[in-house]
Amino acid sequence: MKYLIVGLGNVGDQYAHTRHNIGFDVVATFLQKHQGQFSVGRLAYHAEVRWKGKVFICICPTAFMNLSGKAVKYWMEKENIERSHLLVIVDDLATPLDKIRIKPGGSDAGHNGLRSIQESIGSTDYPKLRFGIGSDFPKGKQADFVLSKWRKEEEPIVEKKILAAATAIEVFASEGIGIAMNQYNNLSFA
Numbered sequence: 001m002k003y004l005i006v007g008l009g010n011v012g013d014q015y016a017h018t019r020h021n022i023g024f025d026v027v028a029t030f031l032q033k034h035q036g037q038f039s040v041g042r043l044a045y046h047a048e049v050r051w052k053g054k055v056f057i058c059i060c061p062t063a064f065m066n067l068s069g070k071a072v073k074y075w076m077e078k079e080n081i082e083r084s085h086l087l088v089i090v091d092d093l094a095t096p097l098d099k100i101r102i103k104p105g106g107s108d109a110g111h112n113g114l115r116s117i118q119e120s121i122g123s124t125d126y127p128k129l130r131f132g133i134g135s136d137f138p139k140g141k142q143a144d145f146v147l148s149k150w151r152k153e154e155e156p157i158v159e160k161k162i163l164a165a166a167t168a169i170e171v172f173a174s175e176g177i178g179i180a181m182n183q184y185n186n187l188s189f190a
Contacts (some may be wrong), residue, residue, distance in 0.1 A: 003173050004081040005030065005058045006072055006088045008113040010065050019133040020146040022162075023089040023113075024060045026131065030166040031058055042078075043071035054173050057081065066112040069120025076121065083126045087172055089165060090114060091146060095132030098157055098190040100165055102129050102172065102181045127177055129165055160189045 007027030036049040044059035061071035105125040108114035137145035172180040
């Protein structure tokens with residue numbers, strides 16, 4: 001059983017550990033937990049880990065967010081991974097800061113990374129883990145907000161959520177998306 005775990009973000013030190021790069025941080029934590037290590041692969045940082053008879057192909061695309069779909073399509077085809085075994089970890093303005101939401105499909109909700117994936121694989125029907133980043137920003141400042149670092153008071157919640165999201169990847173693969181949704185979608189990490 002193979003799974004493609006995709007963390008969305010932008011490459012570059014100026015984007016490291018920002019709200020928009022939470023997908024990178026979750027995948028890095030998952031890899032650390034399983035003694036995996038990234039290497040530079042085609043279109044993405046890439047790592048492979050095995051756990052309980054399952055193979056996790058983990059990628060963080062090396063193109064900017066709005067071109068993420070090329071990497072996802074390439075690795076899905078290369079590793080022969082079906083859409084139901086794809087899990088994309090993405091920042092989400094519409095999800096409160098204290099929440100994560102796992103869904104089997106759904107629109108891109110205006111997210112450029114998800115839109116790129118949808119265009120590349122020709123579907124919105126693939127699992128997503130939406131990591132709530134809050135929406136506490138002045139009108140017209142959305143771009144600045146998503147590219148900003150976490151506030152000091154937010155860091156404890158974010159750290160708890162990153163660990164929970166890394167475990168949710170295991171639940172998704174071992175017990176299925178329905179159980180992962182039941183376990184995580186109603187939790188508050190506040």
